[in-house]
Amino acid sequence: MATDIQKTTNDLLDIENSEWRESLDYVLQTQGEERVRELLRLLQIRAQEQGVSVHFTANTPYINSIPRDKQPVYPGNREIERRIKSIIRWNAMAMVVRANREKSGIGGHISTYASVATLWEVGFNHFWRGRTDDFLGDMVYFQGHAAPGVYARAFIEGRLTKEDLERFRNELAPEGGLSSYPHPFLMPEFWEFPTVSMGLTALSAIYQARFNHYLVDRGLRKSSGRKVWAMLGDGEMDEPESLGAITLASREKLNNLIFVVNCNLQRLDGPVRGNGKIIQELEAAFRGAGWNVVKVIWGDDWDQLLEKDDTGFLVKRMDEVLDGEMQHFTLKKGDYVREHFFGKYPPLLKLVENYSDEQLGRLTRGGHDPDKVYAAYSNAISQTEMPTVILAHTIKGYGLGEAGEGKNITHSQKKLNEDELKEFRTRFNIPVSDNEIAEAPFYRPAEDSPEMQYLKERRAALGGSLPKRFPGKEPIACQTDGLIREYLDGSGDRELATTMAYVHMLAKLLRDPELGKLIVPIVPDEARTFGMEALFRQAGIYSHVGQLYEPVDKASLLHYNEKKTGAILEEGLSEAGSMASFIAAGTAHSNNGVQTIPFYTFYSMFGFQRVGDLIWQACDSRARGFLIGATSGRTTLAGEGLQHQDGHSHVLALTSTRIKAYDPAFAYEMAVIVHEGLTRMYCNQEDLIYYITVMNEAYLMPPMPKGKDVREGIVRGMYRFRPAGLKKFKAKAHLLGSGAILNEALKAQDLLEKNYKIAADVWSVTSYKELFTDAIECERWNLLNPGKKAKRPYVQQLLAKEQGVFVAASDYMKVLPAAVAQWFPGPLHCLGTDGFGRSDGRDELRDFFEVDYRYIAIAALKQLAASGEIEPGTVTRAIKELDINSGKLNPHND
Numbered sequence: 001m002a003t004d005i006q007k008t009t010n011d012l013l014d015i016e017n018s019e020w021r022e023s024l025d026y027v028l029q030t031q032g033e034e035r036v037r038e039l040l041r042l043l044q045i046r047a048q049e050q051g052v053s054v055h056f057t058a059n060t061p062y063i064n065s066i067p068r069d070k071q072p073v074y075p076g077n078r079e080i081e082r083r084i085k086s087i088i089r090w091n092a093m094a095m096v097v098r099a100n101r102e103k104s105g106i107g108g109h110i111s112t113y114a115s116v117a118t119l120w121e122v123g124f125n126h127f128w129r130g131r132t133d134d135f136l137g138d139m140v141y142f143q144g145h146a147a148p149g150v151y152a153r154a155f156i157e158g159r160l161t162k163e164d165l166e167r168f169r170n171e172l173a174p175e176g177g178l179s180s181y182p183h184p185f186l187m188p189e190f191w192e193f194p195t196v197s198m199g200l201t202a203l204s205a206i207y208q209a210r211f212n213h214y215l216v217d218r219g220l221r222k223s224s225g226r227k228v229w230a231m232l233g234d235g236e237m238d239e240p241e242s243l244g245a246i247t248l249a250s251r252e253k254l255n256n257l258i259f260v261v262n263c264n265l266q267r268l269d270g271p272v273r274g275n276g277k278i279i280q281e282l283e284a285a286f287r288g289a290g291w292n293v294v295k296v297i298w299g300d301d302w303d304q305l306l307e308k309d310d311t312g313f314l315v316k317r318m319d320e321v322l323d324g325e326m327q328h329f330t331l332k333k334g335d336y337v338r339e340h341f342f343g344k345y346p347p348l349l350k351l352v353e354n355y356s357d358e359q360l361g362r363l364t365r366g367g368h369d370p371d372k373v374y375a376a377y378s379n380a381i382s383q384t385e386m387p388t389v390i391l392a393h394t395i396k397g398y399g400l401g402e403a404g405e406g407k408n409i410t411h412s413q414k415k416l417n418e419d420e421l422k423e424f425r426t427r428f429n430i431p432v433s434d435n436e437i438a439e440a441p442f443y444r445p446a447e448d449s450p451e452m453q454y455l456k457e458r459r460a461a462l463g464g465s466l467p468k469r470f471p472g473k474e475p476i477a478c479q480t481d482g483l484i485r486e487y488l489d490g491s492g493d494r495e496l497a498t499t500m501a502y503v504h505m506l507a508k509l510l511r512d513p514e515l516g517k518l519i520v521p522i523v524p525d526e527a528r529t530f531g532m533e534a535l536f537r538q539a540g541i542y543s544h545v546g547q548l549y550e551p552v553d554k555a556s557l558l559h560y561n562e563k564k565t566g567a568i569l570e571e572g573l574s575e576a577g578s579m580a581s582f583i584a585a586g587t588a589h590s591n592n593g594v595q596t597i598p599f600y601t602f603y604s605m606f607g608f609q610r611v612g613d614l615i616w617q618a619c620d621s622r623a624r625g626f627l628i629g630a631t632s633g634r635t636t637l638a639g640e641g642l643q644h645q646d647g648h649s650h651v652l653a654l655t656s657t658r659i660k661a662y663d664p665a666f667a668y669e670m671a672v673i674v675h676e677g678l679t680r681m682y683c684n685q686e687d688l689i690y691y692i693t694v695m696n697e698a699y700l701m702p703p704m705p706k707g708k709d710v711r712e713g714i715v716r717g718m719y720r721f722r723p724a725g726l727k728k729f730k731a732k733a734h735l736l737g738s739g740a741i742l743n744e745a746l747k748a749q750d751l752l753e754k755n756y757k758i759a760a761d762v763w764s765v766t767s768y769k770e771l772f773t774d775a776i777e778c779e780r781w782n783l784l785n786p787g788k789k790a791k792r793p794y795v796q797q798l799l800a801k802e803q804g805v806f807v808a809a810s811d812y813m814k815v816l817p818a819a820v821a822q823w824f825p826g827p828l829h830c831l832g833t834d835g836f837g838r839s840d841g842r843d844e845l846r847d848f849f850e851v852d853y854r855y856i857a858i859a860a861l862k863q864l865a866a867s868g869e870i871e872p873g874t875v876t877r878a879i880k881e882l883d884i885n886s887g888k889l890n891p892h893n894d
């Protein structure tokens with residue numbers, strides 16, 4: 001009885017639901033979309049007035065955003081495209097299988113490309129434009145571990161040979177090989193964007209798209225309708241960087257940006273959201289952020305079912321099915337789909353009663369349906385006001401069958417046995433015979449085959465092949481001597497910090513008739529800290545819309561000046577975003593046909609430590625430019641304490657060989673280094689990045705000492721700044737200082753000479769990294785060329801005639817000077833700032849970290865005592881005289 005009542009109620013509800021739906025259909029047909037929206041809004045208001053709280057949802061139903069009747073007609077030949085795609089699938093799989101047979105454990109991925117093939121092939125055949133004489137080409141960031149698919153296509157296009165494919169992940173073969181992932185550093189004429197550090201692609205693509213607008217707004221190139229496509233994984237979207245900048249993209253109305261997220265619902269270990277729906281989660285995030293979201297969930301064959309279903313149960317079922325369940329529908333056969341997907345509601349079972357199990361098992365996902373993908377891409381490229389994200393539902397390991405389709409292990413599947421290869425071959429109809437199958441041979445159709453003709457015609461129509469990197473440009477910045485001359489004379493009686501000298505130089509560069517328009521100052525909400533606010537007015541802060549409000553400080557000379565042609569990229573509090581801008585500006589020489597010169601100025605603690613992986617990416621990208629670590633030095637930055645005081649960025653800068661790292665003490669040193677950087681990166685066209693730390697301690701900037709080797713020494717890392725003054729002395733010491741600590745070495749020199757009759761030379765070490773790199777290069781050469789005249793490291797040559805003891809002090813960790821100690825002619829004592837910073841004054845910090853002049857002096861005395869040149873008692877006496885507390889806190893541990 002109760003169930004009968006329930007049934008009647010349900011039936012009534014169903015009728016009511018149908019009536020509402022039909023009314024809506026009627027309004028839509030007779031009055032159009034706008035009227036539907038209006039009515040929905042009115043209903044929402046009415047409900048709210050009656051106290052019915054309407055839950056906020058940024059989600060739309062779990063169906064395709066573009067209904068079938070809004071899909072454009074597919075312009076290509078589906079059959080030939082499917083053949084081409086199948087061949088690429090085969091070769092991509094074969095190159096991984098073969099590589100792993102040759103060298104077990106060499107790795108590579110099959111299942112990701114298998115899931116993404118349609119998404120890419122629709123792009124290759126219809127959307128992605130190559131570079132031509134009058135168009136720079138679209139910028140496509142390929143999901144990194146699907147690289148075999150790009151190589152396989154390049155093979156079919158005739159850009160790579162069979163032998164090249166055989167050397168996938170065999171880069172050290174004599175002829176060179178194909179890199180595991182997209183690396184412009186390793187394949188500079190092929191890959192444009194490194195993409196395999198998950199998360200960085202989305203971030204980089206956003207800032208790249210914005211930078212493309214910036215170049216147009218600054219008048220550096222013409223608007224061309226060029227698009228930036230980021231092909232991403234759904235697991236990858238969990239990285240904070242992936243979603244971290246999406247509001248910037250909508251705020252800046254980046255209509256040139258398209259994300260395509262390959263939603264195969266799986267990542268490496270298992271489902272991305274087994275208990276939820278990743279597509280819905282991402283839809284809400286992107287819609288909330290103001291993006292155009294296009295969901296491509298179901299293939300064509302679902303449309304008929306959706307059209308036939310007037311109960312609403314199909315969409316209901318689609319909405320509620322969990323990603324974890326969807327994986328079962330991939331793995332199991334049609335009878336399982338009938339029972340568990342459609343079987344949940346009787347009307348759905350009825351809906352598919354005329355479908356065979358086989359048909360149900362074959363129902364496709366939207367990301368494998370070229371029509372649906374084409375519709376989504378067409379929608380994306382026609383956006384004028386906002387960026388687009390396409391959420392495409394796919395199957396991980398599509399076509400691998402038993403070898404991994406939809407399985408949790410599929411990400412790491414690299415080996416297919418003979419049966420699995422046969423199954424794959426048959427499914428995709430590849431003309432490889434049973435006799436050859438065990439070999440997994442590569443297959444390329446004959447040159448005059450319809451497939452090859454079609455493929456070539458399509459790429460020719462789209463402007464040629466991609467990815468393709470275009471390295472190099474004409475030399476610029478070859479005459480910059482004049483720019484730095486004034487800094488070589490010192491500051492007279494004016495005290496300056498190196499930061500001030502740097503900002504002065506940047507302002508001057510911005511005014512330069514040749515280079516000014518190419519300089520891109522980047523700063524993450526710290527310009528005032530570095531005294532850069534004068535640049536606001538001079539160069540302007542870039543804003544695509546200009547300044548729509550009157551700034552509160554309008555009357556001030558240094559007001560906050562946003563403008564469309566502004567040069568400064570004021571990134572707000574995003575060091576990661578700033579680095580992404582640095583990469584965009586630093587690679588413009590190859591990716592944008594214009595050699596912009598980025599100067600990214602940041603709090604040095606939040607550079608290598610915070611965004612080290614982006615710096616690594618910049619090096620791989622062959623970016624060029626200046627990274628300026630400001631407020632640097634563990635003891636030079638007073639007050640800020642543990643989180644802010646950087647004493648290790650120069651150690652982290654050792655990690656990439658593309659980085660030149662300098663810790664200059666004086667304005668002239670910095671000027672020489674900037675000049676050198678401009679010359680090498682822009683005149684000589686070398687792919688380097690100059691990291692320079694600047695400080696906020698003001699002191700007199702001396703003129704550059706005379707001597708022809710000074711300039712060379714600054715660049716190579718070390719030179720004698722002030723020789724000993726004493727003519728008659730007990731013993732000799734050499735004091736090495738860097739950055740602001742050089743002044744402590746000078747004070748120690750005076751002290752040693754005056755109070756202890758020890759002559760001391762003071763050396764400025766601008767770069768331990770340069771000294772170290774040069775030394776290990778020499779050692780390597782000597783090791784491999786035993787019969788030839790040995791090379792001598794620069795530091796060894798420089799100190800060859802020196803006697804006495806050596807003390808090195810810097811505001812960085814002791815390991816820096818220790819790295820070069822073995823090439824010194826005598827013992828070297830290293831002072832440095834190992835340990836966490838503290839908030840206190842500069843003097844207190846230098847005492848705490850034991851890097852002030854007193855410690856430099858006693859370290860020299862200690863060394864001299866140890867070598868028997870002075871009385872051991874002198875050290876004890878000096879410790880007392882200099883008021884050093886031997887029982888003080890240990891900065892290393894306390």
Ligand SMILES: Cc1ncc(C[n+]2csc(CCOP(=O)(O)OP(=O)(O)O)c2C)c(N)n1
Pocket residue numbers: 111112115145196197198199232233234235236237262264266267268272396411
């Ligand atoms: C920062 C980072 N962490 C980890 C990895 C290793 N890794 C490469 S791909 C991958 C899973 C990617 O899943 P998804 O983004 O969903 O791509 P799919 O292969 O499923 O298309 C992982 C963990 C990486 N490359 N980068």
Ligand SMILES: [Mg+2]
Pocket residue numbers: 233234235262263264265266267272396
């Ligand atoms: Mg995935």
